[in-house]
Amino acid sequence: MFFLEHIGLGLQLVLQPSVFLLILIGTAIGICVGTIPGLTAMMAIAIAIPITYSLGPMQGLALLISLYVGGMTGGLVSAVLLNIPGTPSSIATTFDGYPLAARGKPGKALGYGIAASFLGGGFSYFCLLLLAPTLAEVALSLSPFEIFAIVMCALVMIADNSQSSLSKALTAGSVGLFVGTIGPDPIVGVPRFDFDSPQLSGGFVKVSILIGLFAIPQLLSDVRHAHEAEKTIDATYRDILPKLRELGQSAVNLIRSSFIGTLIGLVPGVGASTAALLAYNQAKLASKHPEKFGKGARDGIFASEAANNAVIGGAMIPLLTLGLPGCPAAALLLAGLTINNLIPGPLLFTNSPDITYGFILAFMVSNVVMVGLMIILIKPFAMVVRIPKYLLIPPILAICVIGAYVTNNRFIDIWVVFGFGLLGYWMKKHAYPLAPMVLGVILGPIAELHLRRGLTASKGSFMPLVNEPVCLVFLIISVIILVYPFVREHSRKVHLAQSDADGSSAGSNRGGA
Amino acid sequence: MKAMFKKFYPPALIFAVAAFFYWYSFSFPPPRFEPMGPRFFPQCILIATMCLCVLEMGKAAYQTFRNSLVENKARPDGHPSSRRSEETVLLLTTILFLLGFILTIVFTDIPFLLLAFVFMILLGFVLSKRTTQVIRPVLGMATGTVAAIYLVFDVILKAFFP
Numbered sequence: 157m158f159f160l161e162h163i164g165l166g167l168q169l170v171l172q173p174s175v176f177l178l179i180l181i182g183t184a185i186g187i188c189v190g191t192i193p194g195l196t197a198m199m200a201i202a203i204a205i206p207i208t209y210s211l212g213p214m215q216g217l218a219l220l221i222s223l224y225v226g227g228m229t230g231g232l233v234s235a236v237l238l239n240i241p242g243t244p245s246s247i248a249t250t251f252d253g254y255p256l257a258a259r260g261k262p263g264k265a266l267g268y269g270i271a272a273s274f275l276g277g278g279f280s281y282f283c284l285l286l287l288a289p290t291l292a293e294v295a296l297s298l299s300p301f302e303i304f305a306i307v308m309c310a311l312v313m314i315a316d317n318s319q320s321s322l323s324k325a326l327t328a329g330s331v332g333l334f335v336g337t338i339g340p341d342p343i344v345g346v347p348r349f350d351f352d353s354p355q356l357s358g359g360f361v362k363v364s365i366l367i368g369l370f371a372i373p374q375l376l377s378d379v380r381h382a383h384e385a386e387k388t389i390d391a392t393y394r395d396i397l398p399k400l401r402e403l404g405q406s407a408v409n410l411i412r413s414s415f416i417g418t419l420i421g422l423v424p425g426v427g428a429s430t431a432a433l434l435a436y437n438q439a440k441l442a443s444k445h446p447e448k449f450g451k452g453a454r455d456g457i458f459a460s461e462a463a464n465n466a467v468i469g470g471a472m473i474p475l476l477t478l479g480l481p482g483c484p485a486a487a488l489l490l491a492g493l494t495i496n497n498l499i500p501g502p503l504l505f506t507n508s509p510d511i512t513y514g515f516i517l518a519f520m521v522s523n524v525v526m527v528g529l530m531i532i533l534i535k536p537f538a539m540v541v542r543i544p545k546y547l548l549i550p551p552i553l554a555i556c557v558i559g560a561y562v563t564n565n566r567f568i569d570i571w572v573v574f575g576f577g578l579l580g581y582w583m584k585k586h587a588y589p590l591a592p593m594v595l596g597v598i599l600g601p602i603a604e605l606h607l608r609r610g611l612t613a614s615k616g617s618f619m620p621l622v623n624e625p626v627c628l629v630f631l632i633i634s635v636i637i638l639v640y641p642f643v644r645e646h647s648r649k650v651h652l653a654q655s656d657a658d659g660s661s662a663g664s665n666r667g668g669a
Numbered sequence: 670m671k672a673m674f675k676k677f678y679p680p681a682l683i684f685a686v687a688a689f690f691y692w693y694s695f696s697f698p699p700p701r702f703e704p705m706g707p708r709f710f711p712q713c714i715l716i717a718t719m720c721l722c723v724l725e726m727g728k729a730a731y732q733t734f735r736n737s738l739v740e741n742k743a744r745p746d747g748h749p750s751s752r753r754s755e756e757t758v759l760l761l762t763t764i765l766f767l768l769g770f771i772l773t774i775v776f777t778d779i780p781f782l783l784l785a786f787v788f789m790i791l792l793g794f795v796l797s798k799r800t801t802q803v804i805r806p807v808l809g810m811a812t813g814t815v816a817a818i819y820l821v822f823d824v825i826l827k828a829f830f831p
Contacts, residue, residue: 210826323724327683330718334690334711341707346698348707349690379763380756382796546796547806550789551814553767557774558781558818562828567775570831574771578764586679604710608703616704 159289166513169214170521178215179222179518183525184533186226187233188540192548193240194378197227201488202370203552205363205495206559213496213511218518220492224485225277225522228428228465229530232269234541236262242541245428245464248436252449252456259452263534267396268457270530271403272410276462277523279414280421280469284476285516288505291477295502300610301620303478305630307603310424310480311595312634317427318589322641328588332596333603335365342605343612355568362491362597364560364572369594370484371556372577373584375549382546396531402454409439409455410462417463421470424482424595428464435463469519475500476512479602484591487598673733680725683718691715759796766792774831781830786815 169175182204189200200223208216231243236253249269256265298306311333315325338349339359350356403410413435420431439459440449449456472489474480479501481487493500493515504512530537560573580590614620621627691712700706770788773779789811797803822828 207821207826210828321728323721323728327680327718327721327725330714330721331683333714334687334718337711337714341697343703344701344707346707348697348711349693376760376763379759379796382759383798544797546793546803547810549763549796550792551810553763553792554770554785554789554814555818557767557771558785558822558830561774561831562822562826565829565831567831570771570774574767582679588679600714607710608705611705612703 162509162513165510166517169514170517175214175218178219179522179525182219182222183226183522186223187230190227190230190242191233191537191540193234193242196243197224198484199371202366203555203559206563214514217515221518222522225526229273229526233537236265245432248432248460252453256452263396267398268454269461271398272458272461273465274527275410276414277465280418280466281519283418284469284472288473288476292502292505295477300606302626304606305627307599309630309634312637313424314595315592316637318591320587320589324588325592329592329596332593333600336597336600343608360572361569363563364569365576367556367560368573368576369580369590373580376581378545406455406458409458413459413462414466417466418470421467428467431467432460432464435459484594487594676729680722684722687715687718782815786811
């Protein structure tokens with residue numbers, strides 16, 4: 157009963173004209189940003205966070221959510237028309253989307269992608285709506301040590317899943333954790349690493365760090381190809397909507413891919429690209445015609461797009477129930493929630509049920525808006541792909557600067573954007589992934605707070621980390637993740653050495669003969 | 670040697686910075702009302718960072734040593750040096766433009782919208798192919814963005830410009 161009542165309250169908030177208008181604007185901008193290769197939904201959300209300061213909580217969150225949903229779907233446009241994924245998660249869409257478009261059916265390819273995005277997203281938002289309140293009740297019983305163990309395990313998972321060496325990813329994560337400690341101590345409030353500067357005693361504003369790490373490194377990387385315009389497949393966009401018969405034939409694939417996406421979204425750090433690739437492989441394995449994959453197979457597009465959009469809902473479950481962002485976008489939404497005095501975690505559903513359910517329903521509304529916009533405005537969105545970067549980089553830089561300033565009206569925040577932007581670019585250039593760093597910045601204070609609360613309760617003893625079953629499970633998972641790459645590398649070397657020895661002994665035998 | 674330096678200096682630099690902050694963290698007050706105190710968590714993180722950097726440096730040294738044993742053939746990378754230097758110039762120009770933009774905002778009283786307009790035109794032109802054809806789109810982009818910033822931040826959000 158309470159559940160339906162809360163849904164009603166949330167729906168009332170989401171369907172306010174101002175919220176709906178912001179969802180419409182956010183989704184359209186998100187699609188445009190996602191469409192342009194090199195610009196990501198994360199960048200758009202990071203830049204938009206300062207704007208949400210002056211909006212109401214639901215309005216601000218709706219804007220961020222719609223940017224995320226639009227950005228994730230927009231990536232399919234350039235994947236289909238350019239063979240370049242607009243967002244990394246659309247990489248598997250290029251395998252079949254582009255070949256189908258190249259055969260003169262770009263409308264069909266986009267239509268399959270839009271329908272799968274809608275269905276995959278919808279599936280995961282329903283899971284979020286049904287699972288999150290129950291999981292939040294379970295999360296209420298977790299002890300500080302257990303939360304600390306979950307946070308650290310999440311960080312290790314994020315580092316392990318980044319496209320870099322584990323040691324570099326862990327270094328990036330620990331740099332992020334360190335940055336999170338700058339400012340007042342979470343227990344006694346002593347300023348740390350402030351060098352007696354009053355501007356640093358409160359710590360860095362997270363939004364400025366996020367803008368610096370998400371926007372500036374990407375823009376500096378894009379500068380290299382600033383004057384190049386992309387060439388797209390030129391065609392008409394007829395018969396965009398797939399037929400019900402086609403959806404029915406691929407129903408199992410769509411459900412399986414959505415399930416994979418939602419499940420992967422739950423695991424911190426794995427991300428939408430992995431989900432899309434995994435769902436694509438599963439679809440190929442289960443298909444009666446695997447030979448058609450890579451040549452414009454409908455099921456290939458369905459699998460990739462359903463899975464990458466389903467990740468969104470899955471990633472929101474740990475964020476809303478535990479306050480743990482499992483991916484950079486969730487970290488940004490966490491920042492969006494905190495600036496509106498909403499602390500994600502188990503108590504969110506009890507303390508602010510209207511906003512929490514509104515938050516979940518905003519995803520659903522954005523999903524519906526996304527389909528409408530994609531169908532009606534597909535031609536203009538396809539034209540956005542052709543905008544050269546030299547017209548996009550300067551305005552985005554200017555908006556980053558003003559966005560950082562208006563957060564607190566302090567010049568230091570502009571310098572933070574600049575400094576972290578250069579640091580992010582330098583780290584990216586030397587193969588230090590940024591995702592663990594960003595999540596370290598966000599998760600660091602949470603980890604420290606819970607560890608020290610736990611230590612205070614246990615009078616300085618670390619034994620609960622081993623004695624409490626939940627802690628032990630997450631500790632073991634972390635150790636396995638950390639040790640497994642070394643074991644795998646060692647066994648690979650042993651295997652290579654063995655096959656070399658076998659080869660040389662066979663050669664010497666032949667020589668002897 | 671150059672290759673080793675390239676791999677060696679990023680972890681070495683992070684190690685040095687972490688070591689400095691580790692030393693600085695001893696200036697924090699000792700624990701009073703709880704067992705660990707304000708320096709405990711940052712110190713744990715900094716020690717972990719330093720250990721990871723040492724591991725990275727070790728890996729860099731080992732890789733260089735292993736590569737020196739294997740004959741190192743020059744590989745054509747298909748990326749002409751002239752193009753690479755042009756890209757570096759574009760990158761440095763963008764960083765300098767951004768730095769100049771921020772310095773002007775901080776140290777002068779020039780209105781932000783005017784500054785942003787000039788910044789966008791200059792940077793947009795520098796990043797383009799620098800022909801007369803790009804002037805119109807660059808001007809359009811700068812005007813549109815300034816109008817959008819004014820509308821969103823000033824009219825709707827009532828924010829203060831620097």
